[in-house]
Each structure stands twice: as structure tokens, then as C-alpha cells.
Amino acid sequence: MAKWMSVAQVKEKIIEDSAEEVTARYLEVIGKSKVNGYTKVSEKALEHARRIDSEGHDGPLAGVPIAIKDNISVVGLPNSCGSKILEGYVPPFNAHVIEKLLSAGAVILGKTNMDEFAMGSSTETSYFGPTANPWDLERVPGGSSGGSAAVVAAGEAPFALGSDTGGSVRCPAAFCGVVGLKPTYGAVSRYGVVAYANSLEQVGPLANNVADIAILMDVIAGYDGRDSTSIDSKIEYQKALVDDVKGLKIGVPKEFFGEGIHPDVEKAVWNAIHKYESLGATWEEVSMPNIKYALASYYIIAMSEASSNLARFDGTRYGFRESGENWHAMVSKTRAEGFGTEVKRRILLGTYALSAGYHDKYYLKALKVRTLVKQDFDKALAKVDLLMAPTMPNPAFKIGEKIEDPLTLYLSDVNTCPINLAGVPSVSVPCGLTDGLPIGLQIMGKPFDEPTVLRAAYTFEQNTDYHTKRPPEVA
Amino acid sequence: MITKEDVEHIGWLARIEISEQETVEYMEKLNSVLEYFGQLDELPTEDVVPTYHVAEIYNVFREDIVEECLPQETVLANTEYKQDGTFRVPKIG
Amino acid sequence: MVYENPDGIRIGLEIHVQLNKLKTKMFCGCSSDYHNAAPNTHTCPICLGLPGTLPVLNKKAVEAAIKVGLALEGEIAEETQFHRKNYFYPDLPKGFQVTQYDFPIVGKGKVVIEGEDGEHVVGITRAHMEEDPGKLVHIGSIEKSKGVLIDYNRSGMPLIETVTEPDMRSPKEARRFLDKFRNILEYLDVFDGNLEGAMRVDANVSVHWGTRVEVKNISSHKGVERALLYEIMRQKNVIRRGGKITLETRHFDEGRGVTISMRTKEEAEDYRYFREPDLMPMRVTDWIPAIRETLPELPDAKRARFIEQYGITDMHAKALTSKIMLADFHESICAQGVDPKIAATWTADVLLGELNYRDLVIGADVQGYAIICYNQKNPDIVRHIRVNDMVELVTFFAEGKISDRAAVEVIRSILDSKEEKTPLQIIEERGLLKAESDLVTMAVEETIAENEAAVQDYLGGAEKSLNFLVGQVMKKTKGTADAKTARELILKELKG
Ligand SMILES: [Mg+2]
């Protein structure tokens, strides 16, 4: 069995052999993993696959294994969010996307590592230790869905779910050389996904190719009455997979090619844009003057929402508890001990940004800047069909390189977080290598225009071979 | 600029115990981030409407229909601190 | 007469009311019927605030809030939304309460009460929707607690918090406001005030037009009056001794009847309100006409109509309209053709008094058929009081077949026995029909009054006239009277 298979190939293999054999094979690869991508491998995966073999299943993903980021609730599996504070917590309910996957017949391999509470771009802040980048084990896989990207890149799962608050699917997709989609806000239900920043995040798929992203989206997207922000877009994602970009207008926002961008990244992205041109698309430069304020706006909003979202982790009903002479002391000690440094920093900053006297200066200001950033997207996307830019200005950095200075780490989200402020869809696809490290091309579209975004990504894939490159370390 | 007292205050508001030594560390790191956030001040926004949400959705409701609750054992399954069907915590104040 | 308010008292109330007539909680499908349930059996991932869960708003809660708003003559907001109120407390499973902040669903309104000097208008500042926290039980007392037990059955119950202007000028007015407010809510059928914790009141009070003090979480109307009386006395004493009233929050100790300082304003929480990102704003003003249609006749209107339609006193009308089920009960009785005034007396004066005496409250009704009462301290004691029984009783009384005392006894018997008997059965079993001798006496009195000539004849010595009079009595009593008794009674009457 090939180590990297598309979903179509996996399904063929299941028919040829069995779901059990396919799952067993993935479990074997996981067993030899060098990347620490999983926080928990499911003990029931094999049994589940066997049951699908014996009982049969007519779902589109019957017997197909998948890896799930550890902030998405699955009954019977811990939901740690990469944090000590959730030690021992096992949710009694499935996330909406998990219900959808299970009814499609998917087999859950396990939960994948992440930056604690999705707060990071490197998967270094996890309580379970850092995940390594399969392309260079000394480097980070990106984050926060680093585990999901790394296991897909390392052949430990055909595809995976992550979540993207400010780039957490696209950043690790770019760093690990896989495809990752942040859907339009509202396209995928957030029910059961532990909130970091509610108004910004979406569940997103990671896979080895664009077709598999579309397959997964057809399963997980759609209306859910349990998420008040859910929207019924009725998009058929696989139908968008057409190898044709003729007449497509591409906008290149120069603000996404800012100072400090790696020259190879810039080159690779321009090569990609020229490739589109050769395939019949046109491009023009567009200006998005407020993008430079997006990062600050994004972090203020995310931290503010997070400071409230994470208040429930108080040791009272589940998870880790430190003792204290009274409830308030118990809570303060539990949170001091249970949260990692970066999470505490963000909670404190968010608390400050919402506190009396500072609410308008930080939180309200950030929301107003969000309006301006969104207007930039609206204006640009009124002129062109898609925007293209580097996903990450640089390739994967070394483990430990940026962890000490929060601001440096925050700056790596500069090209991804504006998308979350605007709520538009965005995909990262591999578009080259530099010194053996993958580079990601980011393709952004209008709200609920995933079809055009995916069509462009698919066409690029059909006409290049970047997505077939595999990491040497684990190949 | 955040002072040591500010750090202590927000630590209390957020219920995160912060040691004497940590206070200084936090103060420095938080101030460097806040300084960066300060760049927003240069952008005039008096007439800008804040965007709380990109999706302009109104009136999302559910019907008043009873659904099944969790069994008590399941509710209490994630803690060892329980008594007579309730969660047990230390005295409050 | 104008009330002078000599102590410069201003009282404002903040009232939390559970919309416990809704079937489910505010943001999840858990049943709201948890009052007799084991702890943590009416919870789900959402109202337990488990990570990853999201709220979805109960449409009926919004309709109820609009109903309340209209009944309070309040403005219904064009656009309304929810906020998070962030603070840490063990009854709060998410570390914040979902509530409304600067865009409450109901704006300025008013309620008219019977004030110290007649009709008095109490302004409503606002009313908003929010979720109830769970319930805490302290092991030992609050002060010497060894630990706290948490039951989240109540968590997520829909609440309406109503804030009044500081328009009440005495504890009595505050109590009257609460009675009236509760009455209105029950008329709207959004609220059952008999359930534990259904209404909780915070009261702001100041004397000499001075600094206000907040007394938190008082659970009964009587409690509010007592807490305010104490607090006013305390504040006056502080001022008399030259002290100053400070802005603070106090707790009412129901047992000792005193208020105790909880925290001063300097220690006040910073709630860091911000919009709840998981709930979308609402534009519901177009619901108003349809909801207005469903509004029942409210207490004041019904009271006026009762006076007019039934010719009863204002006091009776007030008592009968103090509960909508009682008002309906009265109307059903009158619909059977009994005298409305007599019916009103027996329902408002006697029945209500006897119910009160027994701690029986009206909990439900089968419209046109009965009201169902239960004992507040022992809910297993349930009594059905049927419309037909009251009609029967009132008729017996009106026809003079039973005495006042006997009618009261019938009511008592209905309330004291779980066997369901009709008044006729009780009257027969207990022999409450006006005793034979009473009837004979009546016949004798009538006979004497009607037969002046025969009486004079007898007194003049005509013995035969006595036989005539006895005959008349026998006739009046259709032969049921004993002739010897009749003779004796006539003689007694004529000689006495
Ligand atoms: Mg309140």
C-alpha cells in the first residue's frame, strides 16, 4: 500500500482489501511516527473499520480514515486542546462535523496535536510537546493545526480536520506542503469545536490534494441549527473541480508581499501567478491599504474573545484542578498551573483589552479596523475574482526559534489573519520548495465562492507537480 | 503602559495567579504587544462602524421543544469532585 | 392628599423573573421542569457550558419578553442583542452570563400601583433577557461553609430582568409594585410565581434623597418589605449618628431580618461586557402586532370590568382579579346564573381566606370547570375546587337553605378532605340544612305575621284560633313540622 494516497485511492484499496487493513496500515505508519502529530490514537479505530467491513456502509467516506484536531469534540476521545487544563476531559457529545463524518462512514484515527487552545503558529505550545515538521524534524510544522498538517504530510492519515482562527489551517498546510482550506465564515458548523475566537474561526480540511479537500467539504459543510452563525450555502464542492481558469481575474495585493518576505517565497508565488496567466487567467496588482493594521486588529479581537471563552476552564466540572483554600483561590491556581504561558498572556491581554477604561481604545478600535480591512477585501474582490499571495512570508522556522518573543511569533500570521477578519474563504496550496521546505500559495475569494477558489487551486494542481512532492525525512 | 499593579489586577479579573517574579515578566511582554497594538491609534476611525461579525444574520432561533438531557452519571463523569449528584468545590470566599 | 415622603425615600427594584412557563431553557432543549428533579439531571452539554457548545435562542423566550414589554407599556427595541457579562462564580458554568447590555429588548415603560396617596406611577427603566445560573448549596452556613455543592439544573433557565426607576417611596409601595408585577406576569401566562426561585429581587434604597444601597437577592415580596424596612431604619440611624451612607451592596439575612454588607463599590467587579459572538442580533418589531393580539385583558382592566359588569365592590373585584385563574373561576360561576354579588363574597372573602389559612395556592385551573390548589409547603396536598360546587353552595345559601356558618363549613370541608364531595353531599352528611326547628320557627313567625286577626282572636280567648294557626304552620311546612312543636312555638312566640 502506498504511503500517500488520495481519498479515491484509499477507497479503491478498501474495496480491494478492507477498511480494516487500510486502517491497520495507517496505524502502523503512525506507530513509527517521528513527528509527534497525534495526541491520542483511537483504540476503537480498527474495531470501527471492521464494523464497516462487516456491516457495510454506503456513505461517501465508508471506511476512510481521518485525523481530527484535538479541539474538535469526539465522544470517547479526550479533547485536550493541547492543554493540561483539560487533562482527563472526554466530551459526552460529538461536534457537528464529527457527526457528519461518522454518518459518511469515516473512521477516526485519533486526535492531532496543536498549539494550546489553537493559540500559536508553530504547534510548540502544546502540553504534549511540539510536533515536528516532516520535511525537517528540527522545524515547526506551523500551527495551530500543526498535528493535522504533519500527519497528512507524513502519510499518517489521508486527510485531517483542523481549525483556522487566524491562519491555523493554512499556515501548517504551507509549512508541511499540503493543501488546507479556511472556508467562508458560516460555511461549516462550529458546534463542538472548542472556541478560541468565535467570530473568526472555522473548521477547515487538510489533505494531499484539492480534490480531497472538496470531498471533505461536501461532507462537513452545510447548515447546522446548533450554530447560530451557520449559513446554508448549498455549495457543491466537488462540482467545482474543473481544470479551467480561462478569463479568471486575479488580484495581487502588494501589501501581502511586505518587508521580510523570503525571496524564494516571493519568486514561487509569482511563478504560480504567471502559471495562471499562461493558463488563460489575467492578473493585476490591487491595493489593500488597511492590511497593515489587520494583525493588531486580529489579535485584539481574538484575545478578547478568548479571555471570555477560556473562563470556563476553572477546575470545577472537568479537567485539571489545583487545590486552594477557597473556590476563587482554587480557580486562580488551577488556571495558573493548567494554562501554558502563551495562553495566559493572551487571556491577560484580552482581559485588559475589554476592561473598564480600555474597551474602546483596544476592543472597539479593533472592531472598527476590522471594518476597514473587510472593506479592502470587498473593494478588491469587486474588481477581481480571486486574490493571490504567499500564505506565509517565510518557510517553516526552527523549533524554539520564535517561541520566546510573542510578537515575533504573532507577526508570522500577517498574511493569513486578514482573511479571518473579512470572513472570506482561502486555500493554501503547495507552490514550490526552498532549501527543501515547502512554500504555500494562498488563494482568496469572495464569501461563499469556494467553487472559484477550489477551481483555481485544482487547475494549478492539474498543471504543476508541487503537490506530489513528499518530505524526504519520512518518505 | 501596563504597570505591575495592572498585571495584578487583570490577573485577578482573569483568575490567574501570578507570582511576584512573573508579574515583571508579564509586564514586559504584554507591554511590547500593547505597544504594537498602539499602531492602530494612527488610523482615524471616528466614523467607522465596528464589525462584530462578517455575516449579517438576524433572528436565529430554536423552537421551544424539549430535547433529551444527559444522564447524571455522564454529567459528573469528568470530575472526581462530586457528592450526591452535585459537583463539589471548596467554599467560595 | 399628597404623600410628603418625609424621609426622602427612594426605592428602585431589579426583578429577576424565570420564564418558567416555557417548556425549555433559554439556549438549549433541556426541560425547564426541574423543580422536583434530582440534581444535574436537567442538563446538557450546552447548559453545562462544555467546551465547544453554542447557544441557540429559544424563540418563545423572545415572544414572552415582548409580551412583558407590552404589558409594561414599554418600548420594544428595533434591534436587540446579547452580551457576555464576564465574572467568575461556581454557579456560572461558562465563566460569563449571557445577558443583554446596552440594547435591551424592552425600553422605558410604566406600572400604575396603589401608592401612599392613591394611584402612583412607577417607571420601568428597562427589561432584558438573560440566562439563570445554577444553584449552590453551602455545606454549613454561607459564613462558615465547608464547601459548596453545585446543581446546574437551573443553569440556562430563561430570565427576564426588569429594572424600575427609584419611584417607590415606601416599603409598602415596593411590595405593592411587586404584587402588581407578579399579577401581570401571571396574566401573561409566562410565569408561575409559586415555583421556588421564580422571582428574585434586588432593591436599591436611599433615604433623605441620598446615596443608594443595594440589597441583593431577596426571594419573597414579604422579604422585600422587611429588608427595606430594616435598611431604611439602619440608614436613618447611621445619618442620625452623623455617619455617611456609602455606595455598597448588602445581603438580606431572611432569618435574622437584617442586611449585611457584601462589598463596597471600590471592590466592584469589572464585567468586561462585549457582544456574544455566538448569537446573532434580532429585529423583531414586526412580531409586535401579532403578540399584542394575544395579550389578555390585564388586571386593571379586568377589575374595572368586574365592578361594572357584576356590580361588585372594588375590594371584591381587586381580590378576584389578583390571580387570573381566580378571575376566570368567578366568571364561570357567574355564567351559571348565580347572583354575582353573593358569588363574589363567597369566593373573595371566604374561599380565599380559607385557602390562605391553609397555605393553599392556586396552581392551575381547568377553565370553566375548576381551580386546582396545592399546599405550598407540601405540594402533595392538592385540592380541586369545582365551579359547579361553588354554584351549588351559593345557590343553597341564596335560597336560605343553609346558614352562613354552614356554608363556611362546606368550604372548609372541601379544603380539608381529599375526598371530592359536592356541597350537597356534605350538607346531607352533616345535616347542615337549616334544622327542622329553624324551618318551623320561620313558618311560625310568618304565620303570626300574616294572620293578625287569628292572633288577636286567640289572645282574646278564642282557643280555636290556635288550631287554625297550627294548621297554617303545617301548611307552610308542607306537613313536615311536628304539630306539637308547632303549637309550642306559637305559644312561646305569642307569650314571649
Ligand atoms: Mg441580571
Ligand SMILES: [Zn+2]
Ligand atoms: Zn441544557
